[in-house]
Amino acid sequence: MENENKNLNDLFTFAEFDEMESEHIAAPRYSYWKSVFRTFFRNKFTVAVAILLLFILVFAIVQPMRSGYSPIIAPNINNAEMKFLKPSPEHIFGTDHVGNEVFDAVWAGARNSIIISFVSVAINMLIGVPVGALWGFSKKMDKWMIEVYNIVANIPFLLLAMILCYVLGAGMKSLIITMTCTEWIIVAYFIRTQVMIIRDREYNMASKCLGTRTGTMIVKNILPYLISVIMTYISRMIPSLISYEVFLSYLGLGLGTTNASLGQSISLYTSYMRGYPHLFWIPVGVLAIISISLYIVGQKLADAADPRTHM
Amino acid sequence: MSSNNTGREVILSIKHVDISFDTGHKKKFVAVKDANFDIYKGETFALVGESGSGKTTLGRAILRINPCSAGEIDFEGKRISGKISREEDRNVVRNIQMIFQDPAASLNERATIEYCVSEGLYNFHLYKDEADRIAKVDKALQDVGLLPEHKSRYPHEFSGGQRQRVGIARAMIMDPKFIVADEPISALDVSIRAQVLNLMNKLKAEKNLTYLFIAHDLSVVRFIADRIAVIHLGEIVEIADSETLFKYPLHPYTVSLLSAVPMPDPVVERTRRAIVYDPSKLDQSGEKRVLKEIRPGHFVFATTKEYAGYEEKLAVMEKEEQNN
Numbered sequence: 001m002e003n004e005n006k007n008l009n010d011l012f013t014f015a016e017f018d019e020m021e022s023e024h025i026a027a028p029r030y031s032y033w034k035s036v037f038r039t040f041f042r043n044k045f046t047v048a049v050a051i052l053l054l055f056i057l058v059f060a061i062v063q064p065m066r067s068g069y070s071p072i073i074a075p076n077i078n079n080a081e082m083k084f085l086k087p088s089p090e091h092i093f094g095t096d097h098v099g100n101e102v103f104d105a106v107w108a109g110a111r112n113s114i115i116i117s118f119v120s121v122a123i124n125m126l127i128g129v130p131v132g133a134l135w136g137f138s139k140k141m142d143k144w145m146i147e148v149y150n151i152v153a154n155i156p157f158l159l160l161a162m163i164l165c166y167v168l169g170a171g172m173k174s175l176i177i178t179m180t181c182t183e184w185i186i187v188a189y190f191i192r193t194q195v196m197i198i199r200d201r202e203y204n205m206a207s208k209c210l211g212t213r214t215g216t217m218i219v220k221n222i223l224p225y226l227i228s229v230i231m232t233y234i235s236r237m238i239p240s241l242i243s244y245e246v247f248l249s250y251l252g253l254g255l256g257t258t259n260a261s262l263g264q265s266i267s268l269y270t271s272y273m274r275g276y277p278h279l280f281w282i283p284v285g286v287l288a289i290i291s292i293s294l295y296i297v298g299q300k301l302a303d304a305a306d307p308r309t310h311m
Numbered sequence: 312m313s314s315n316n317t318g319r320e321v322i323l324s325i326k327h328v329d330i331s332f333d334t335g336h337k338k339k340f341v342a343v344k345d346a347n348f349d350i351y352k353g354e355t356f357a358l359v360g361e362s363g364s365g366k367t368t369l370g371r372a373i374l375r376i377n378p379c380s381a382g383e384i385d386f387e388g389k390r391i392s393g394k395i396s397r398e399e400d401r402n403v404v405r406n407i408q409m410i411f412q413d414p415a416a417s418l419n420e421r422a423t424i425e426y427c428v429s430e431g432l433y434n435f436h437l438y439k440d441e442a443d444r445i446a447k448v449d450k451a452l453q454d455v456g457l458l459p460e461h462k463s464r465y466p467h468e469f470s471g472g473q474r475q476r477v478g479i480a481r482a483m484i485m486d487p488k489f490i491v492a493d494e495p496i497s498a499l500d501v502s503i504r505a506q507v508l509n510l511m512n513k514l515k516a517e518k519n520l521t522y523l524f525i526a527h528d529l530s531v532v533r534f535i536a537d538r539i540a541v542i543h544l545g546e547i548v549e550i551a552d553s554e555t556l557f558k559y560p561l562h563p564y565t566v567s568l569l570s571a572v573p574m575p576d577p578v579v580e581r582t583r584r585a586i587v588y589d590p591s592k593l594d595q596s597g598e599k600r601v602l603k604e605i606r607p608g609h610f611v612f613a614t615t616k617e618y619a620g621y622e623e624k625l626a627v628m629e630k631e632e633q634n635n
Contacts, residue, residue: 023458023473030465032421202416209374210481211404211434224421307420307467 032307039304046300053293060110064260069104071260076100084276093282097272106283108260110290116172116261117241120179121234127184129230132191133218136199142192152185161253170256175248179241190233191226198225228305235298239291246287262287319351322489322521323373328382328392330368342368344545345382347602348610350489355515355522357536357553359529359568365545366525367412370491373523374409375400386489405435408482410511412494414474418466424477425462428452431485451484452477454517455510472503476510483514491523496531508535529572533557538608541565543588547602551609559628561611561621564588593617 041047076082076099085095093102135145161178168174198204199222207217242262248254249263257264262283269279303309330343343365350356358366371377373384375391384392391403411417418427428448431437438444449459455476466474475495482490492511496504512535515522526532532539533553540550541564549562560566567588574580598614605611611621 019456020458023456023461025461025464025468027468029463030468202411202413203419205376206409206411206417206478206481207419207430208376209404209409210431210485211401212430213434216434220422220426221419 030310035307035310036301036304039309040301043300046296049293049296049300052289053297056110056290056293057114060107060114064104064108064111067101067104067108069100069108069260070258071100071105071264072258074098074100084272084279087278094276094278096269096279102265102279102282105260105265106262106286109262109265109283110286112172112255112259112261113242113245113263113287114290116175116179116245117238120176120183120241121237123176123180124184124187124237125230125234127180128187129191129223131184132188133195133222134214135188136192136195137214137218137222145188145192149185149189152182153189155182157182161248165248165253170254172255172259175245175254178248179244187233187237191230194226194229195222198222228302231298231302231305235295235302238294238298242287242291242294321349322352322387323350323523324385325349325369325373326382326385328369328372328384329380330365330372330377331380339380341380342377342545343372343542346542346547347382348540348547348550350521350523352521353519354537355524355535357524357526357532357539358542359526359532359539360542361527361568363544364542366527366542367493369542370409370493370523370525373489373491374407375403401435405485406487407489407491408485408487410475410478410482410490410492410495413498414471414478415466415498417478418474420466422465423462424452424464424466424469427466427477428462428481428484431481435485437485447484451480454483454514455480470503471499472506475499475507479507479510479514483518486518487520489521489523491525493525494527495524497527504531511535529568541568546600546612548612549610550602555606555609558632559609559625561605561609561625562613563590563592 076095079099082095082099083097085091087094091101091103093106096102096105135141160182164174164178164181168177195218204217204221207221212220245254245261246263246266249261250267252267254263255261265283266280266287269276269283273280325346325348328343328346329341331339331341334340346369348356358369360366368377372379372392373386379392382392383390386403386407389399391399391407395403425445425448428451429444432444432447438447445462448462452459452461457473457476457480461469461473466477469477475498479495495511496507499507508531511522514520522535524532524536536553538550539553539556541548541556541562543564549556549560549565551559556565557569560569563586567586570584570586574583594614594616596614596616598616600612600614600617602610602612603618605618605621605625611618613621
């Protein structure tokens with residue numbers, strides 16, 4: 001027996017064990033934004049759409065500068081030969097009823113539509129997100145804000161758009177005001193609901209126990225969790241505001257006749273749909289491409305912003 | 312139950328505290344009824360009870376998360392419950408810290424460990440400059456057995472035990488006097504429970520801390536606590552020194568709790584019979600029960616009639632003990 005023990009002791013030696021070594025983490029360092037972009041660029045389709053979108057955005061800004069298109073300037077209006085030309089290498093999208101280039105009209109329109117929707121979304125988010133975050137956090141504020149919401153959110157959009165258009169006059173400014181004066185509270189309400197979901201989680205109580213103020217808590221504990229939700233919301237909102245603009249311009253409530261816009265082009269060219277359908281379909285197609293690519297890029301970015309997809 | 316009786320300094324005293332929740336109906340739900348006890352400086356006081364007994368609610372009331380509906384809580388002789396000034400509130404935060412049950416849920420997943428640990432430092436500006444803050448964070452992490460290189464990591468990269476130690480580090484960096492540990496090991500793997508308990512004991516000795524240890528597991532409590540209070544449905548039914556409570560359990564609820572602890576001895580375990588607590592066997596005369604001191608430091612929640620019964624039972628148990 002003793003012999004056996006001795007043999008065992010000869011055979012086995014105690015391995016050195018460093019306790020601190022077991023605390024070491026072998027995984028590479030994690031960085032949130034780096035992982036977001038790595039996930040985003042992993043999908044080739046997404047990258048293609050993003051490049052297309054970038055191209056459209058740059059083109060919509062650069063092309064109208066070069067062409068200087070304005071719907072009230074029609075140098076070829078008395079030249080019948082220049083009207084209603086089919087798309088050709090010289091006239092890429094053809095010409096319209098006053099002999100203007102449809103190509104210029106569409107891009108000038110796209111630029112205005114994009115500017116209006118981007119500015120409106122930025123304003124809505126800048127007001128809606130902070131208000132919504134406070135609203136979700138404060139039970140006192142919730143009591144009266146919910147009543148304000150009930151009133152403001154129930155104003156019919158079209159009615160409001162009409163009144164504002166008649167009061168402020170047509171133009172980019174009044175269109176942006178129309179799209180922000182009630183929409184921000186809808187954003188705020190959405191954020192409020194999201195904040196309420198994570199407000200009572202234990203880590204927020206832990207922060208409270210450490211004496212963290214509400215403002216810091218919103219910025220450090222709540223908003224980082226909402227990045228992907230907010231991105232999804234933006235990616236839905238930009239195309240929908242572009243469609244709103246088109247819709248309002250189509251009704252004659254939008255930018256007025258002096259400014260180009262996709263809605264304006266569509267409403268003008270609808271009357272020539274029988275004889276010259278390309279006049280109608282080209283601006284509609286451009287609108288569709290812009291909306292869909294914005295939506296896809298926004299969605300994919302929102303997905304990538306969710307750390308559960310980072311593995 | 313004052314410092315005069317025992318000559319020990321009282322750090323926290325809970326005086327006839329009721330905590331109730333508004334249920335939306337007329338009737339309020341009372342989670343804690345007439346809790347009344349003192350915690351002495353430097354001890355580990357355990358609050359034991361089944362889930363829903365109000366132990367966490369009471370712990371959170373000390374941290375001013377749940378308001379008291381009656382009674383008051385005093386910390387170092389000053390009232391900390393109800394409306395107090397902002398300065399006093401900050402003082403409570405600095406001196407009373409909490410260790411949470413679920414380390415995964417109580418850390419902000421979108422913040423680095425460095426931010427999690429220095430959150431309290433930022434809030435009270437407890438550092439001279441950036442270098443001092445980093446030095447403090449490093450020290451706090453090393454104190455709980457983590458490496459300074461973990462600072463730039465995110466909570467999801469850590470194991471359960473490591474995360475709980477981060478939770479402890481962030482409480483300790485505030486240099487508190489009193490810590491409420493709300494079931495700090497319940498969510499942990501059995502294999503790392505001892506690691507965290509030993510760490511808590513080590514820090515207690517180093518920093519002269521006082522713990523309120525909330526738990527449902529009596530075997531753990533016996534290991535760590537100096538005194539134990541047993542709470543049942545919001546009422547504290549028995550308070551005693553750990554050894555006394557295990558030796559001479561009086562209240563039938565304490566007896567049933569103790570009978571539910573598994574024994575490591577297979578022979579004893581085979582014959583162990585779990586006693587079911589039956590409140591209908593208690594005195595039904597309708598007399599209001601109060602906590603009565605049956606032996607110095609040993610309190611039991613009873614009516615006069617029950618008290619006589621406990622006295623008899625205790626005498627028998629003490630005699631048996633002497634004969635052995």
